[in-house]
Amino acid sequence: LDALGRWSYAWQLPISVNKCSVLHLGRQNTGHTYQLNDTDLPNNKDVVDLGILVDSNLRFTKHYCVVTNKAHHRASLILRTFKSRDQNLLFKAFTVYVRPLLEYCSPVWAPVYKTDIAIFERVQRKFTKRLHGLNLMSYPDRLKALGNVDSLELRRLKCDLLMIYKIIHGLICIEFDEFFAINNYTRTRGHSLKLVKPVCNNNCRQFAFACRCIDAWNGLPSYVINASSVYCFKHELNQINFNKFLKYNMH
Helix, strand or coil: CHHHHHHHHHCCCCCCHHHCCEECCCCCCCCCCCEECCEECCEECEEEECCEEEECCCCCHHHHHHHHHHHHHHHHHHHHHCCCCCHHHHHHHHHHHCHHHHHCCHHHHCCCCHHHHHHHHHHHHHHHHCCCCCCCCCHHHHHHHCCCCCCHHHHHHHHHHHHHHHHHCCCCCCCHHHCCCECCCCCCCCCCCCECCCCCCCHHHHCCHHHHCHHHHHCCCHHHHCCCCHHHHHHHHCCCCCHHHCCCCCC
16 A cells, blocks of 8 residues: 555556545454554445445445435336336336346356345336336246247346356456366366355355356356357357246246
């Protein structure tokens, strides 16, 4: 921090110290007070990093509340401001203006507890129920009526698998070895790019991106894993039944 302060002074790029804070991680963290430019940095219990709100326990509970509240507000705004009652038009507006809020950087924070999953799913569930002609249908039937739309939980799972595909095939600037390891045990059934599922001693690690979707990835058929492009991989994923990996009760 001292070196950062000297660098900013030498290059005349002042740092807004009042916008800086410290997030202490770990149960045995001593909570040391740090300084920048001779100013004590406040110790916060949660911080926003690139639009993601994370707390000192590496949980995203507050992020869920902030994002879903904003999504509910924007979904209601669509229904109030659009004159048309055409269900396909309104749902297209939902996918453009609301769903990105609920899926931004989802591999980082994707919820794993049923309660948290339901909080996100409730946004799409409530919106589709308010569409003309769909209010008496069940949630799965409403999604089918709108063109076999995936639940938000299923979309997040597919997003995780797509991220793994990009990492393995070098389509994104993330080192494979930092997250995964190939299972070289040749007696196992399935494809040749199976990943090793690490032993996890806490939920924080178990539910992180590098662990939570390995079972789904290892269970994919070889022709899906070896898809020639991202487009083909997405197309093949849409043909797979992932119900055994989903926790949310659609009914």
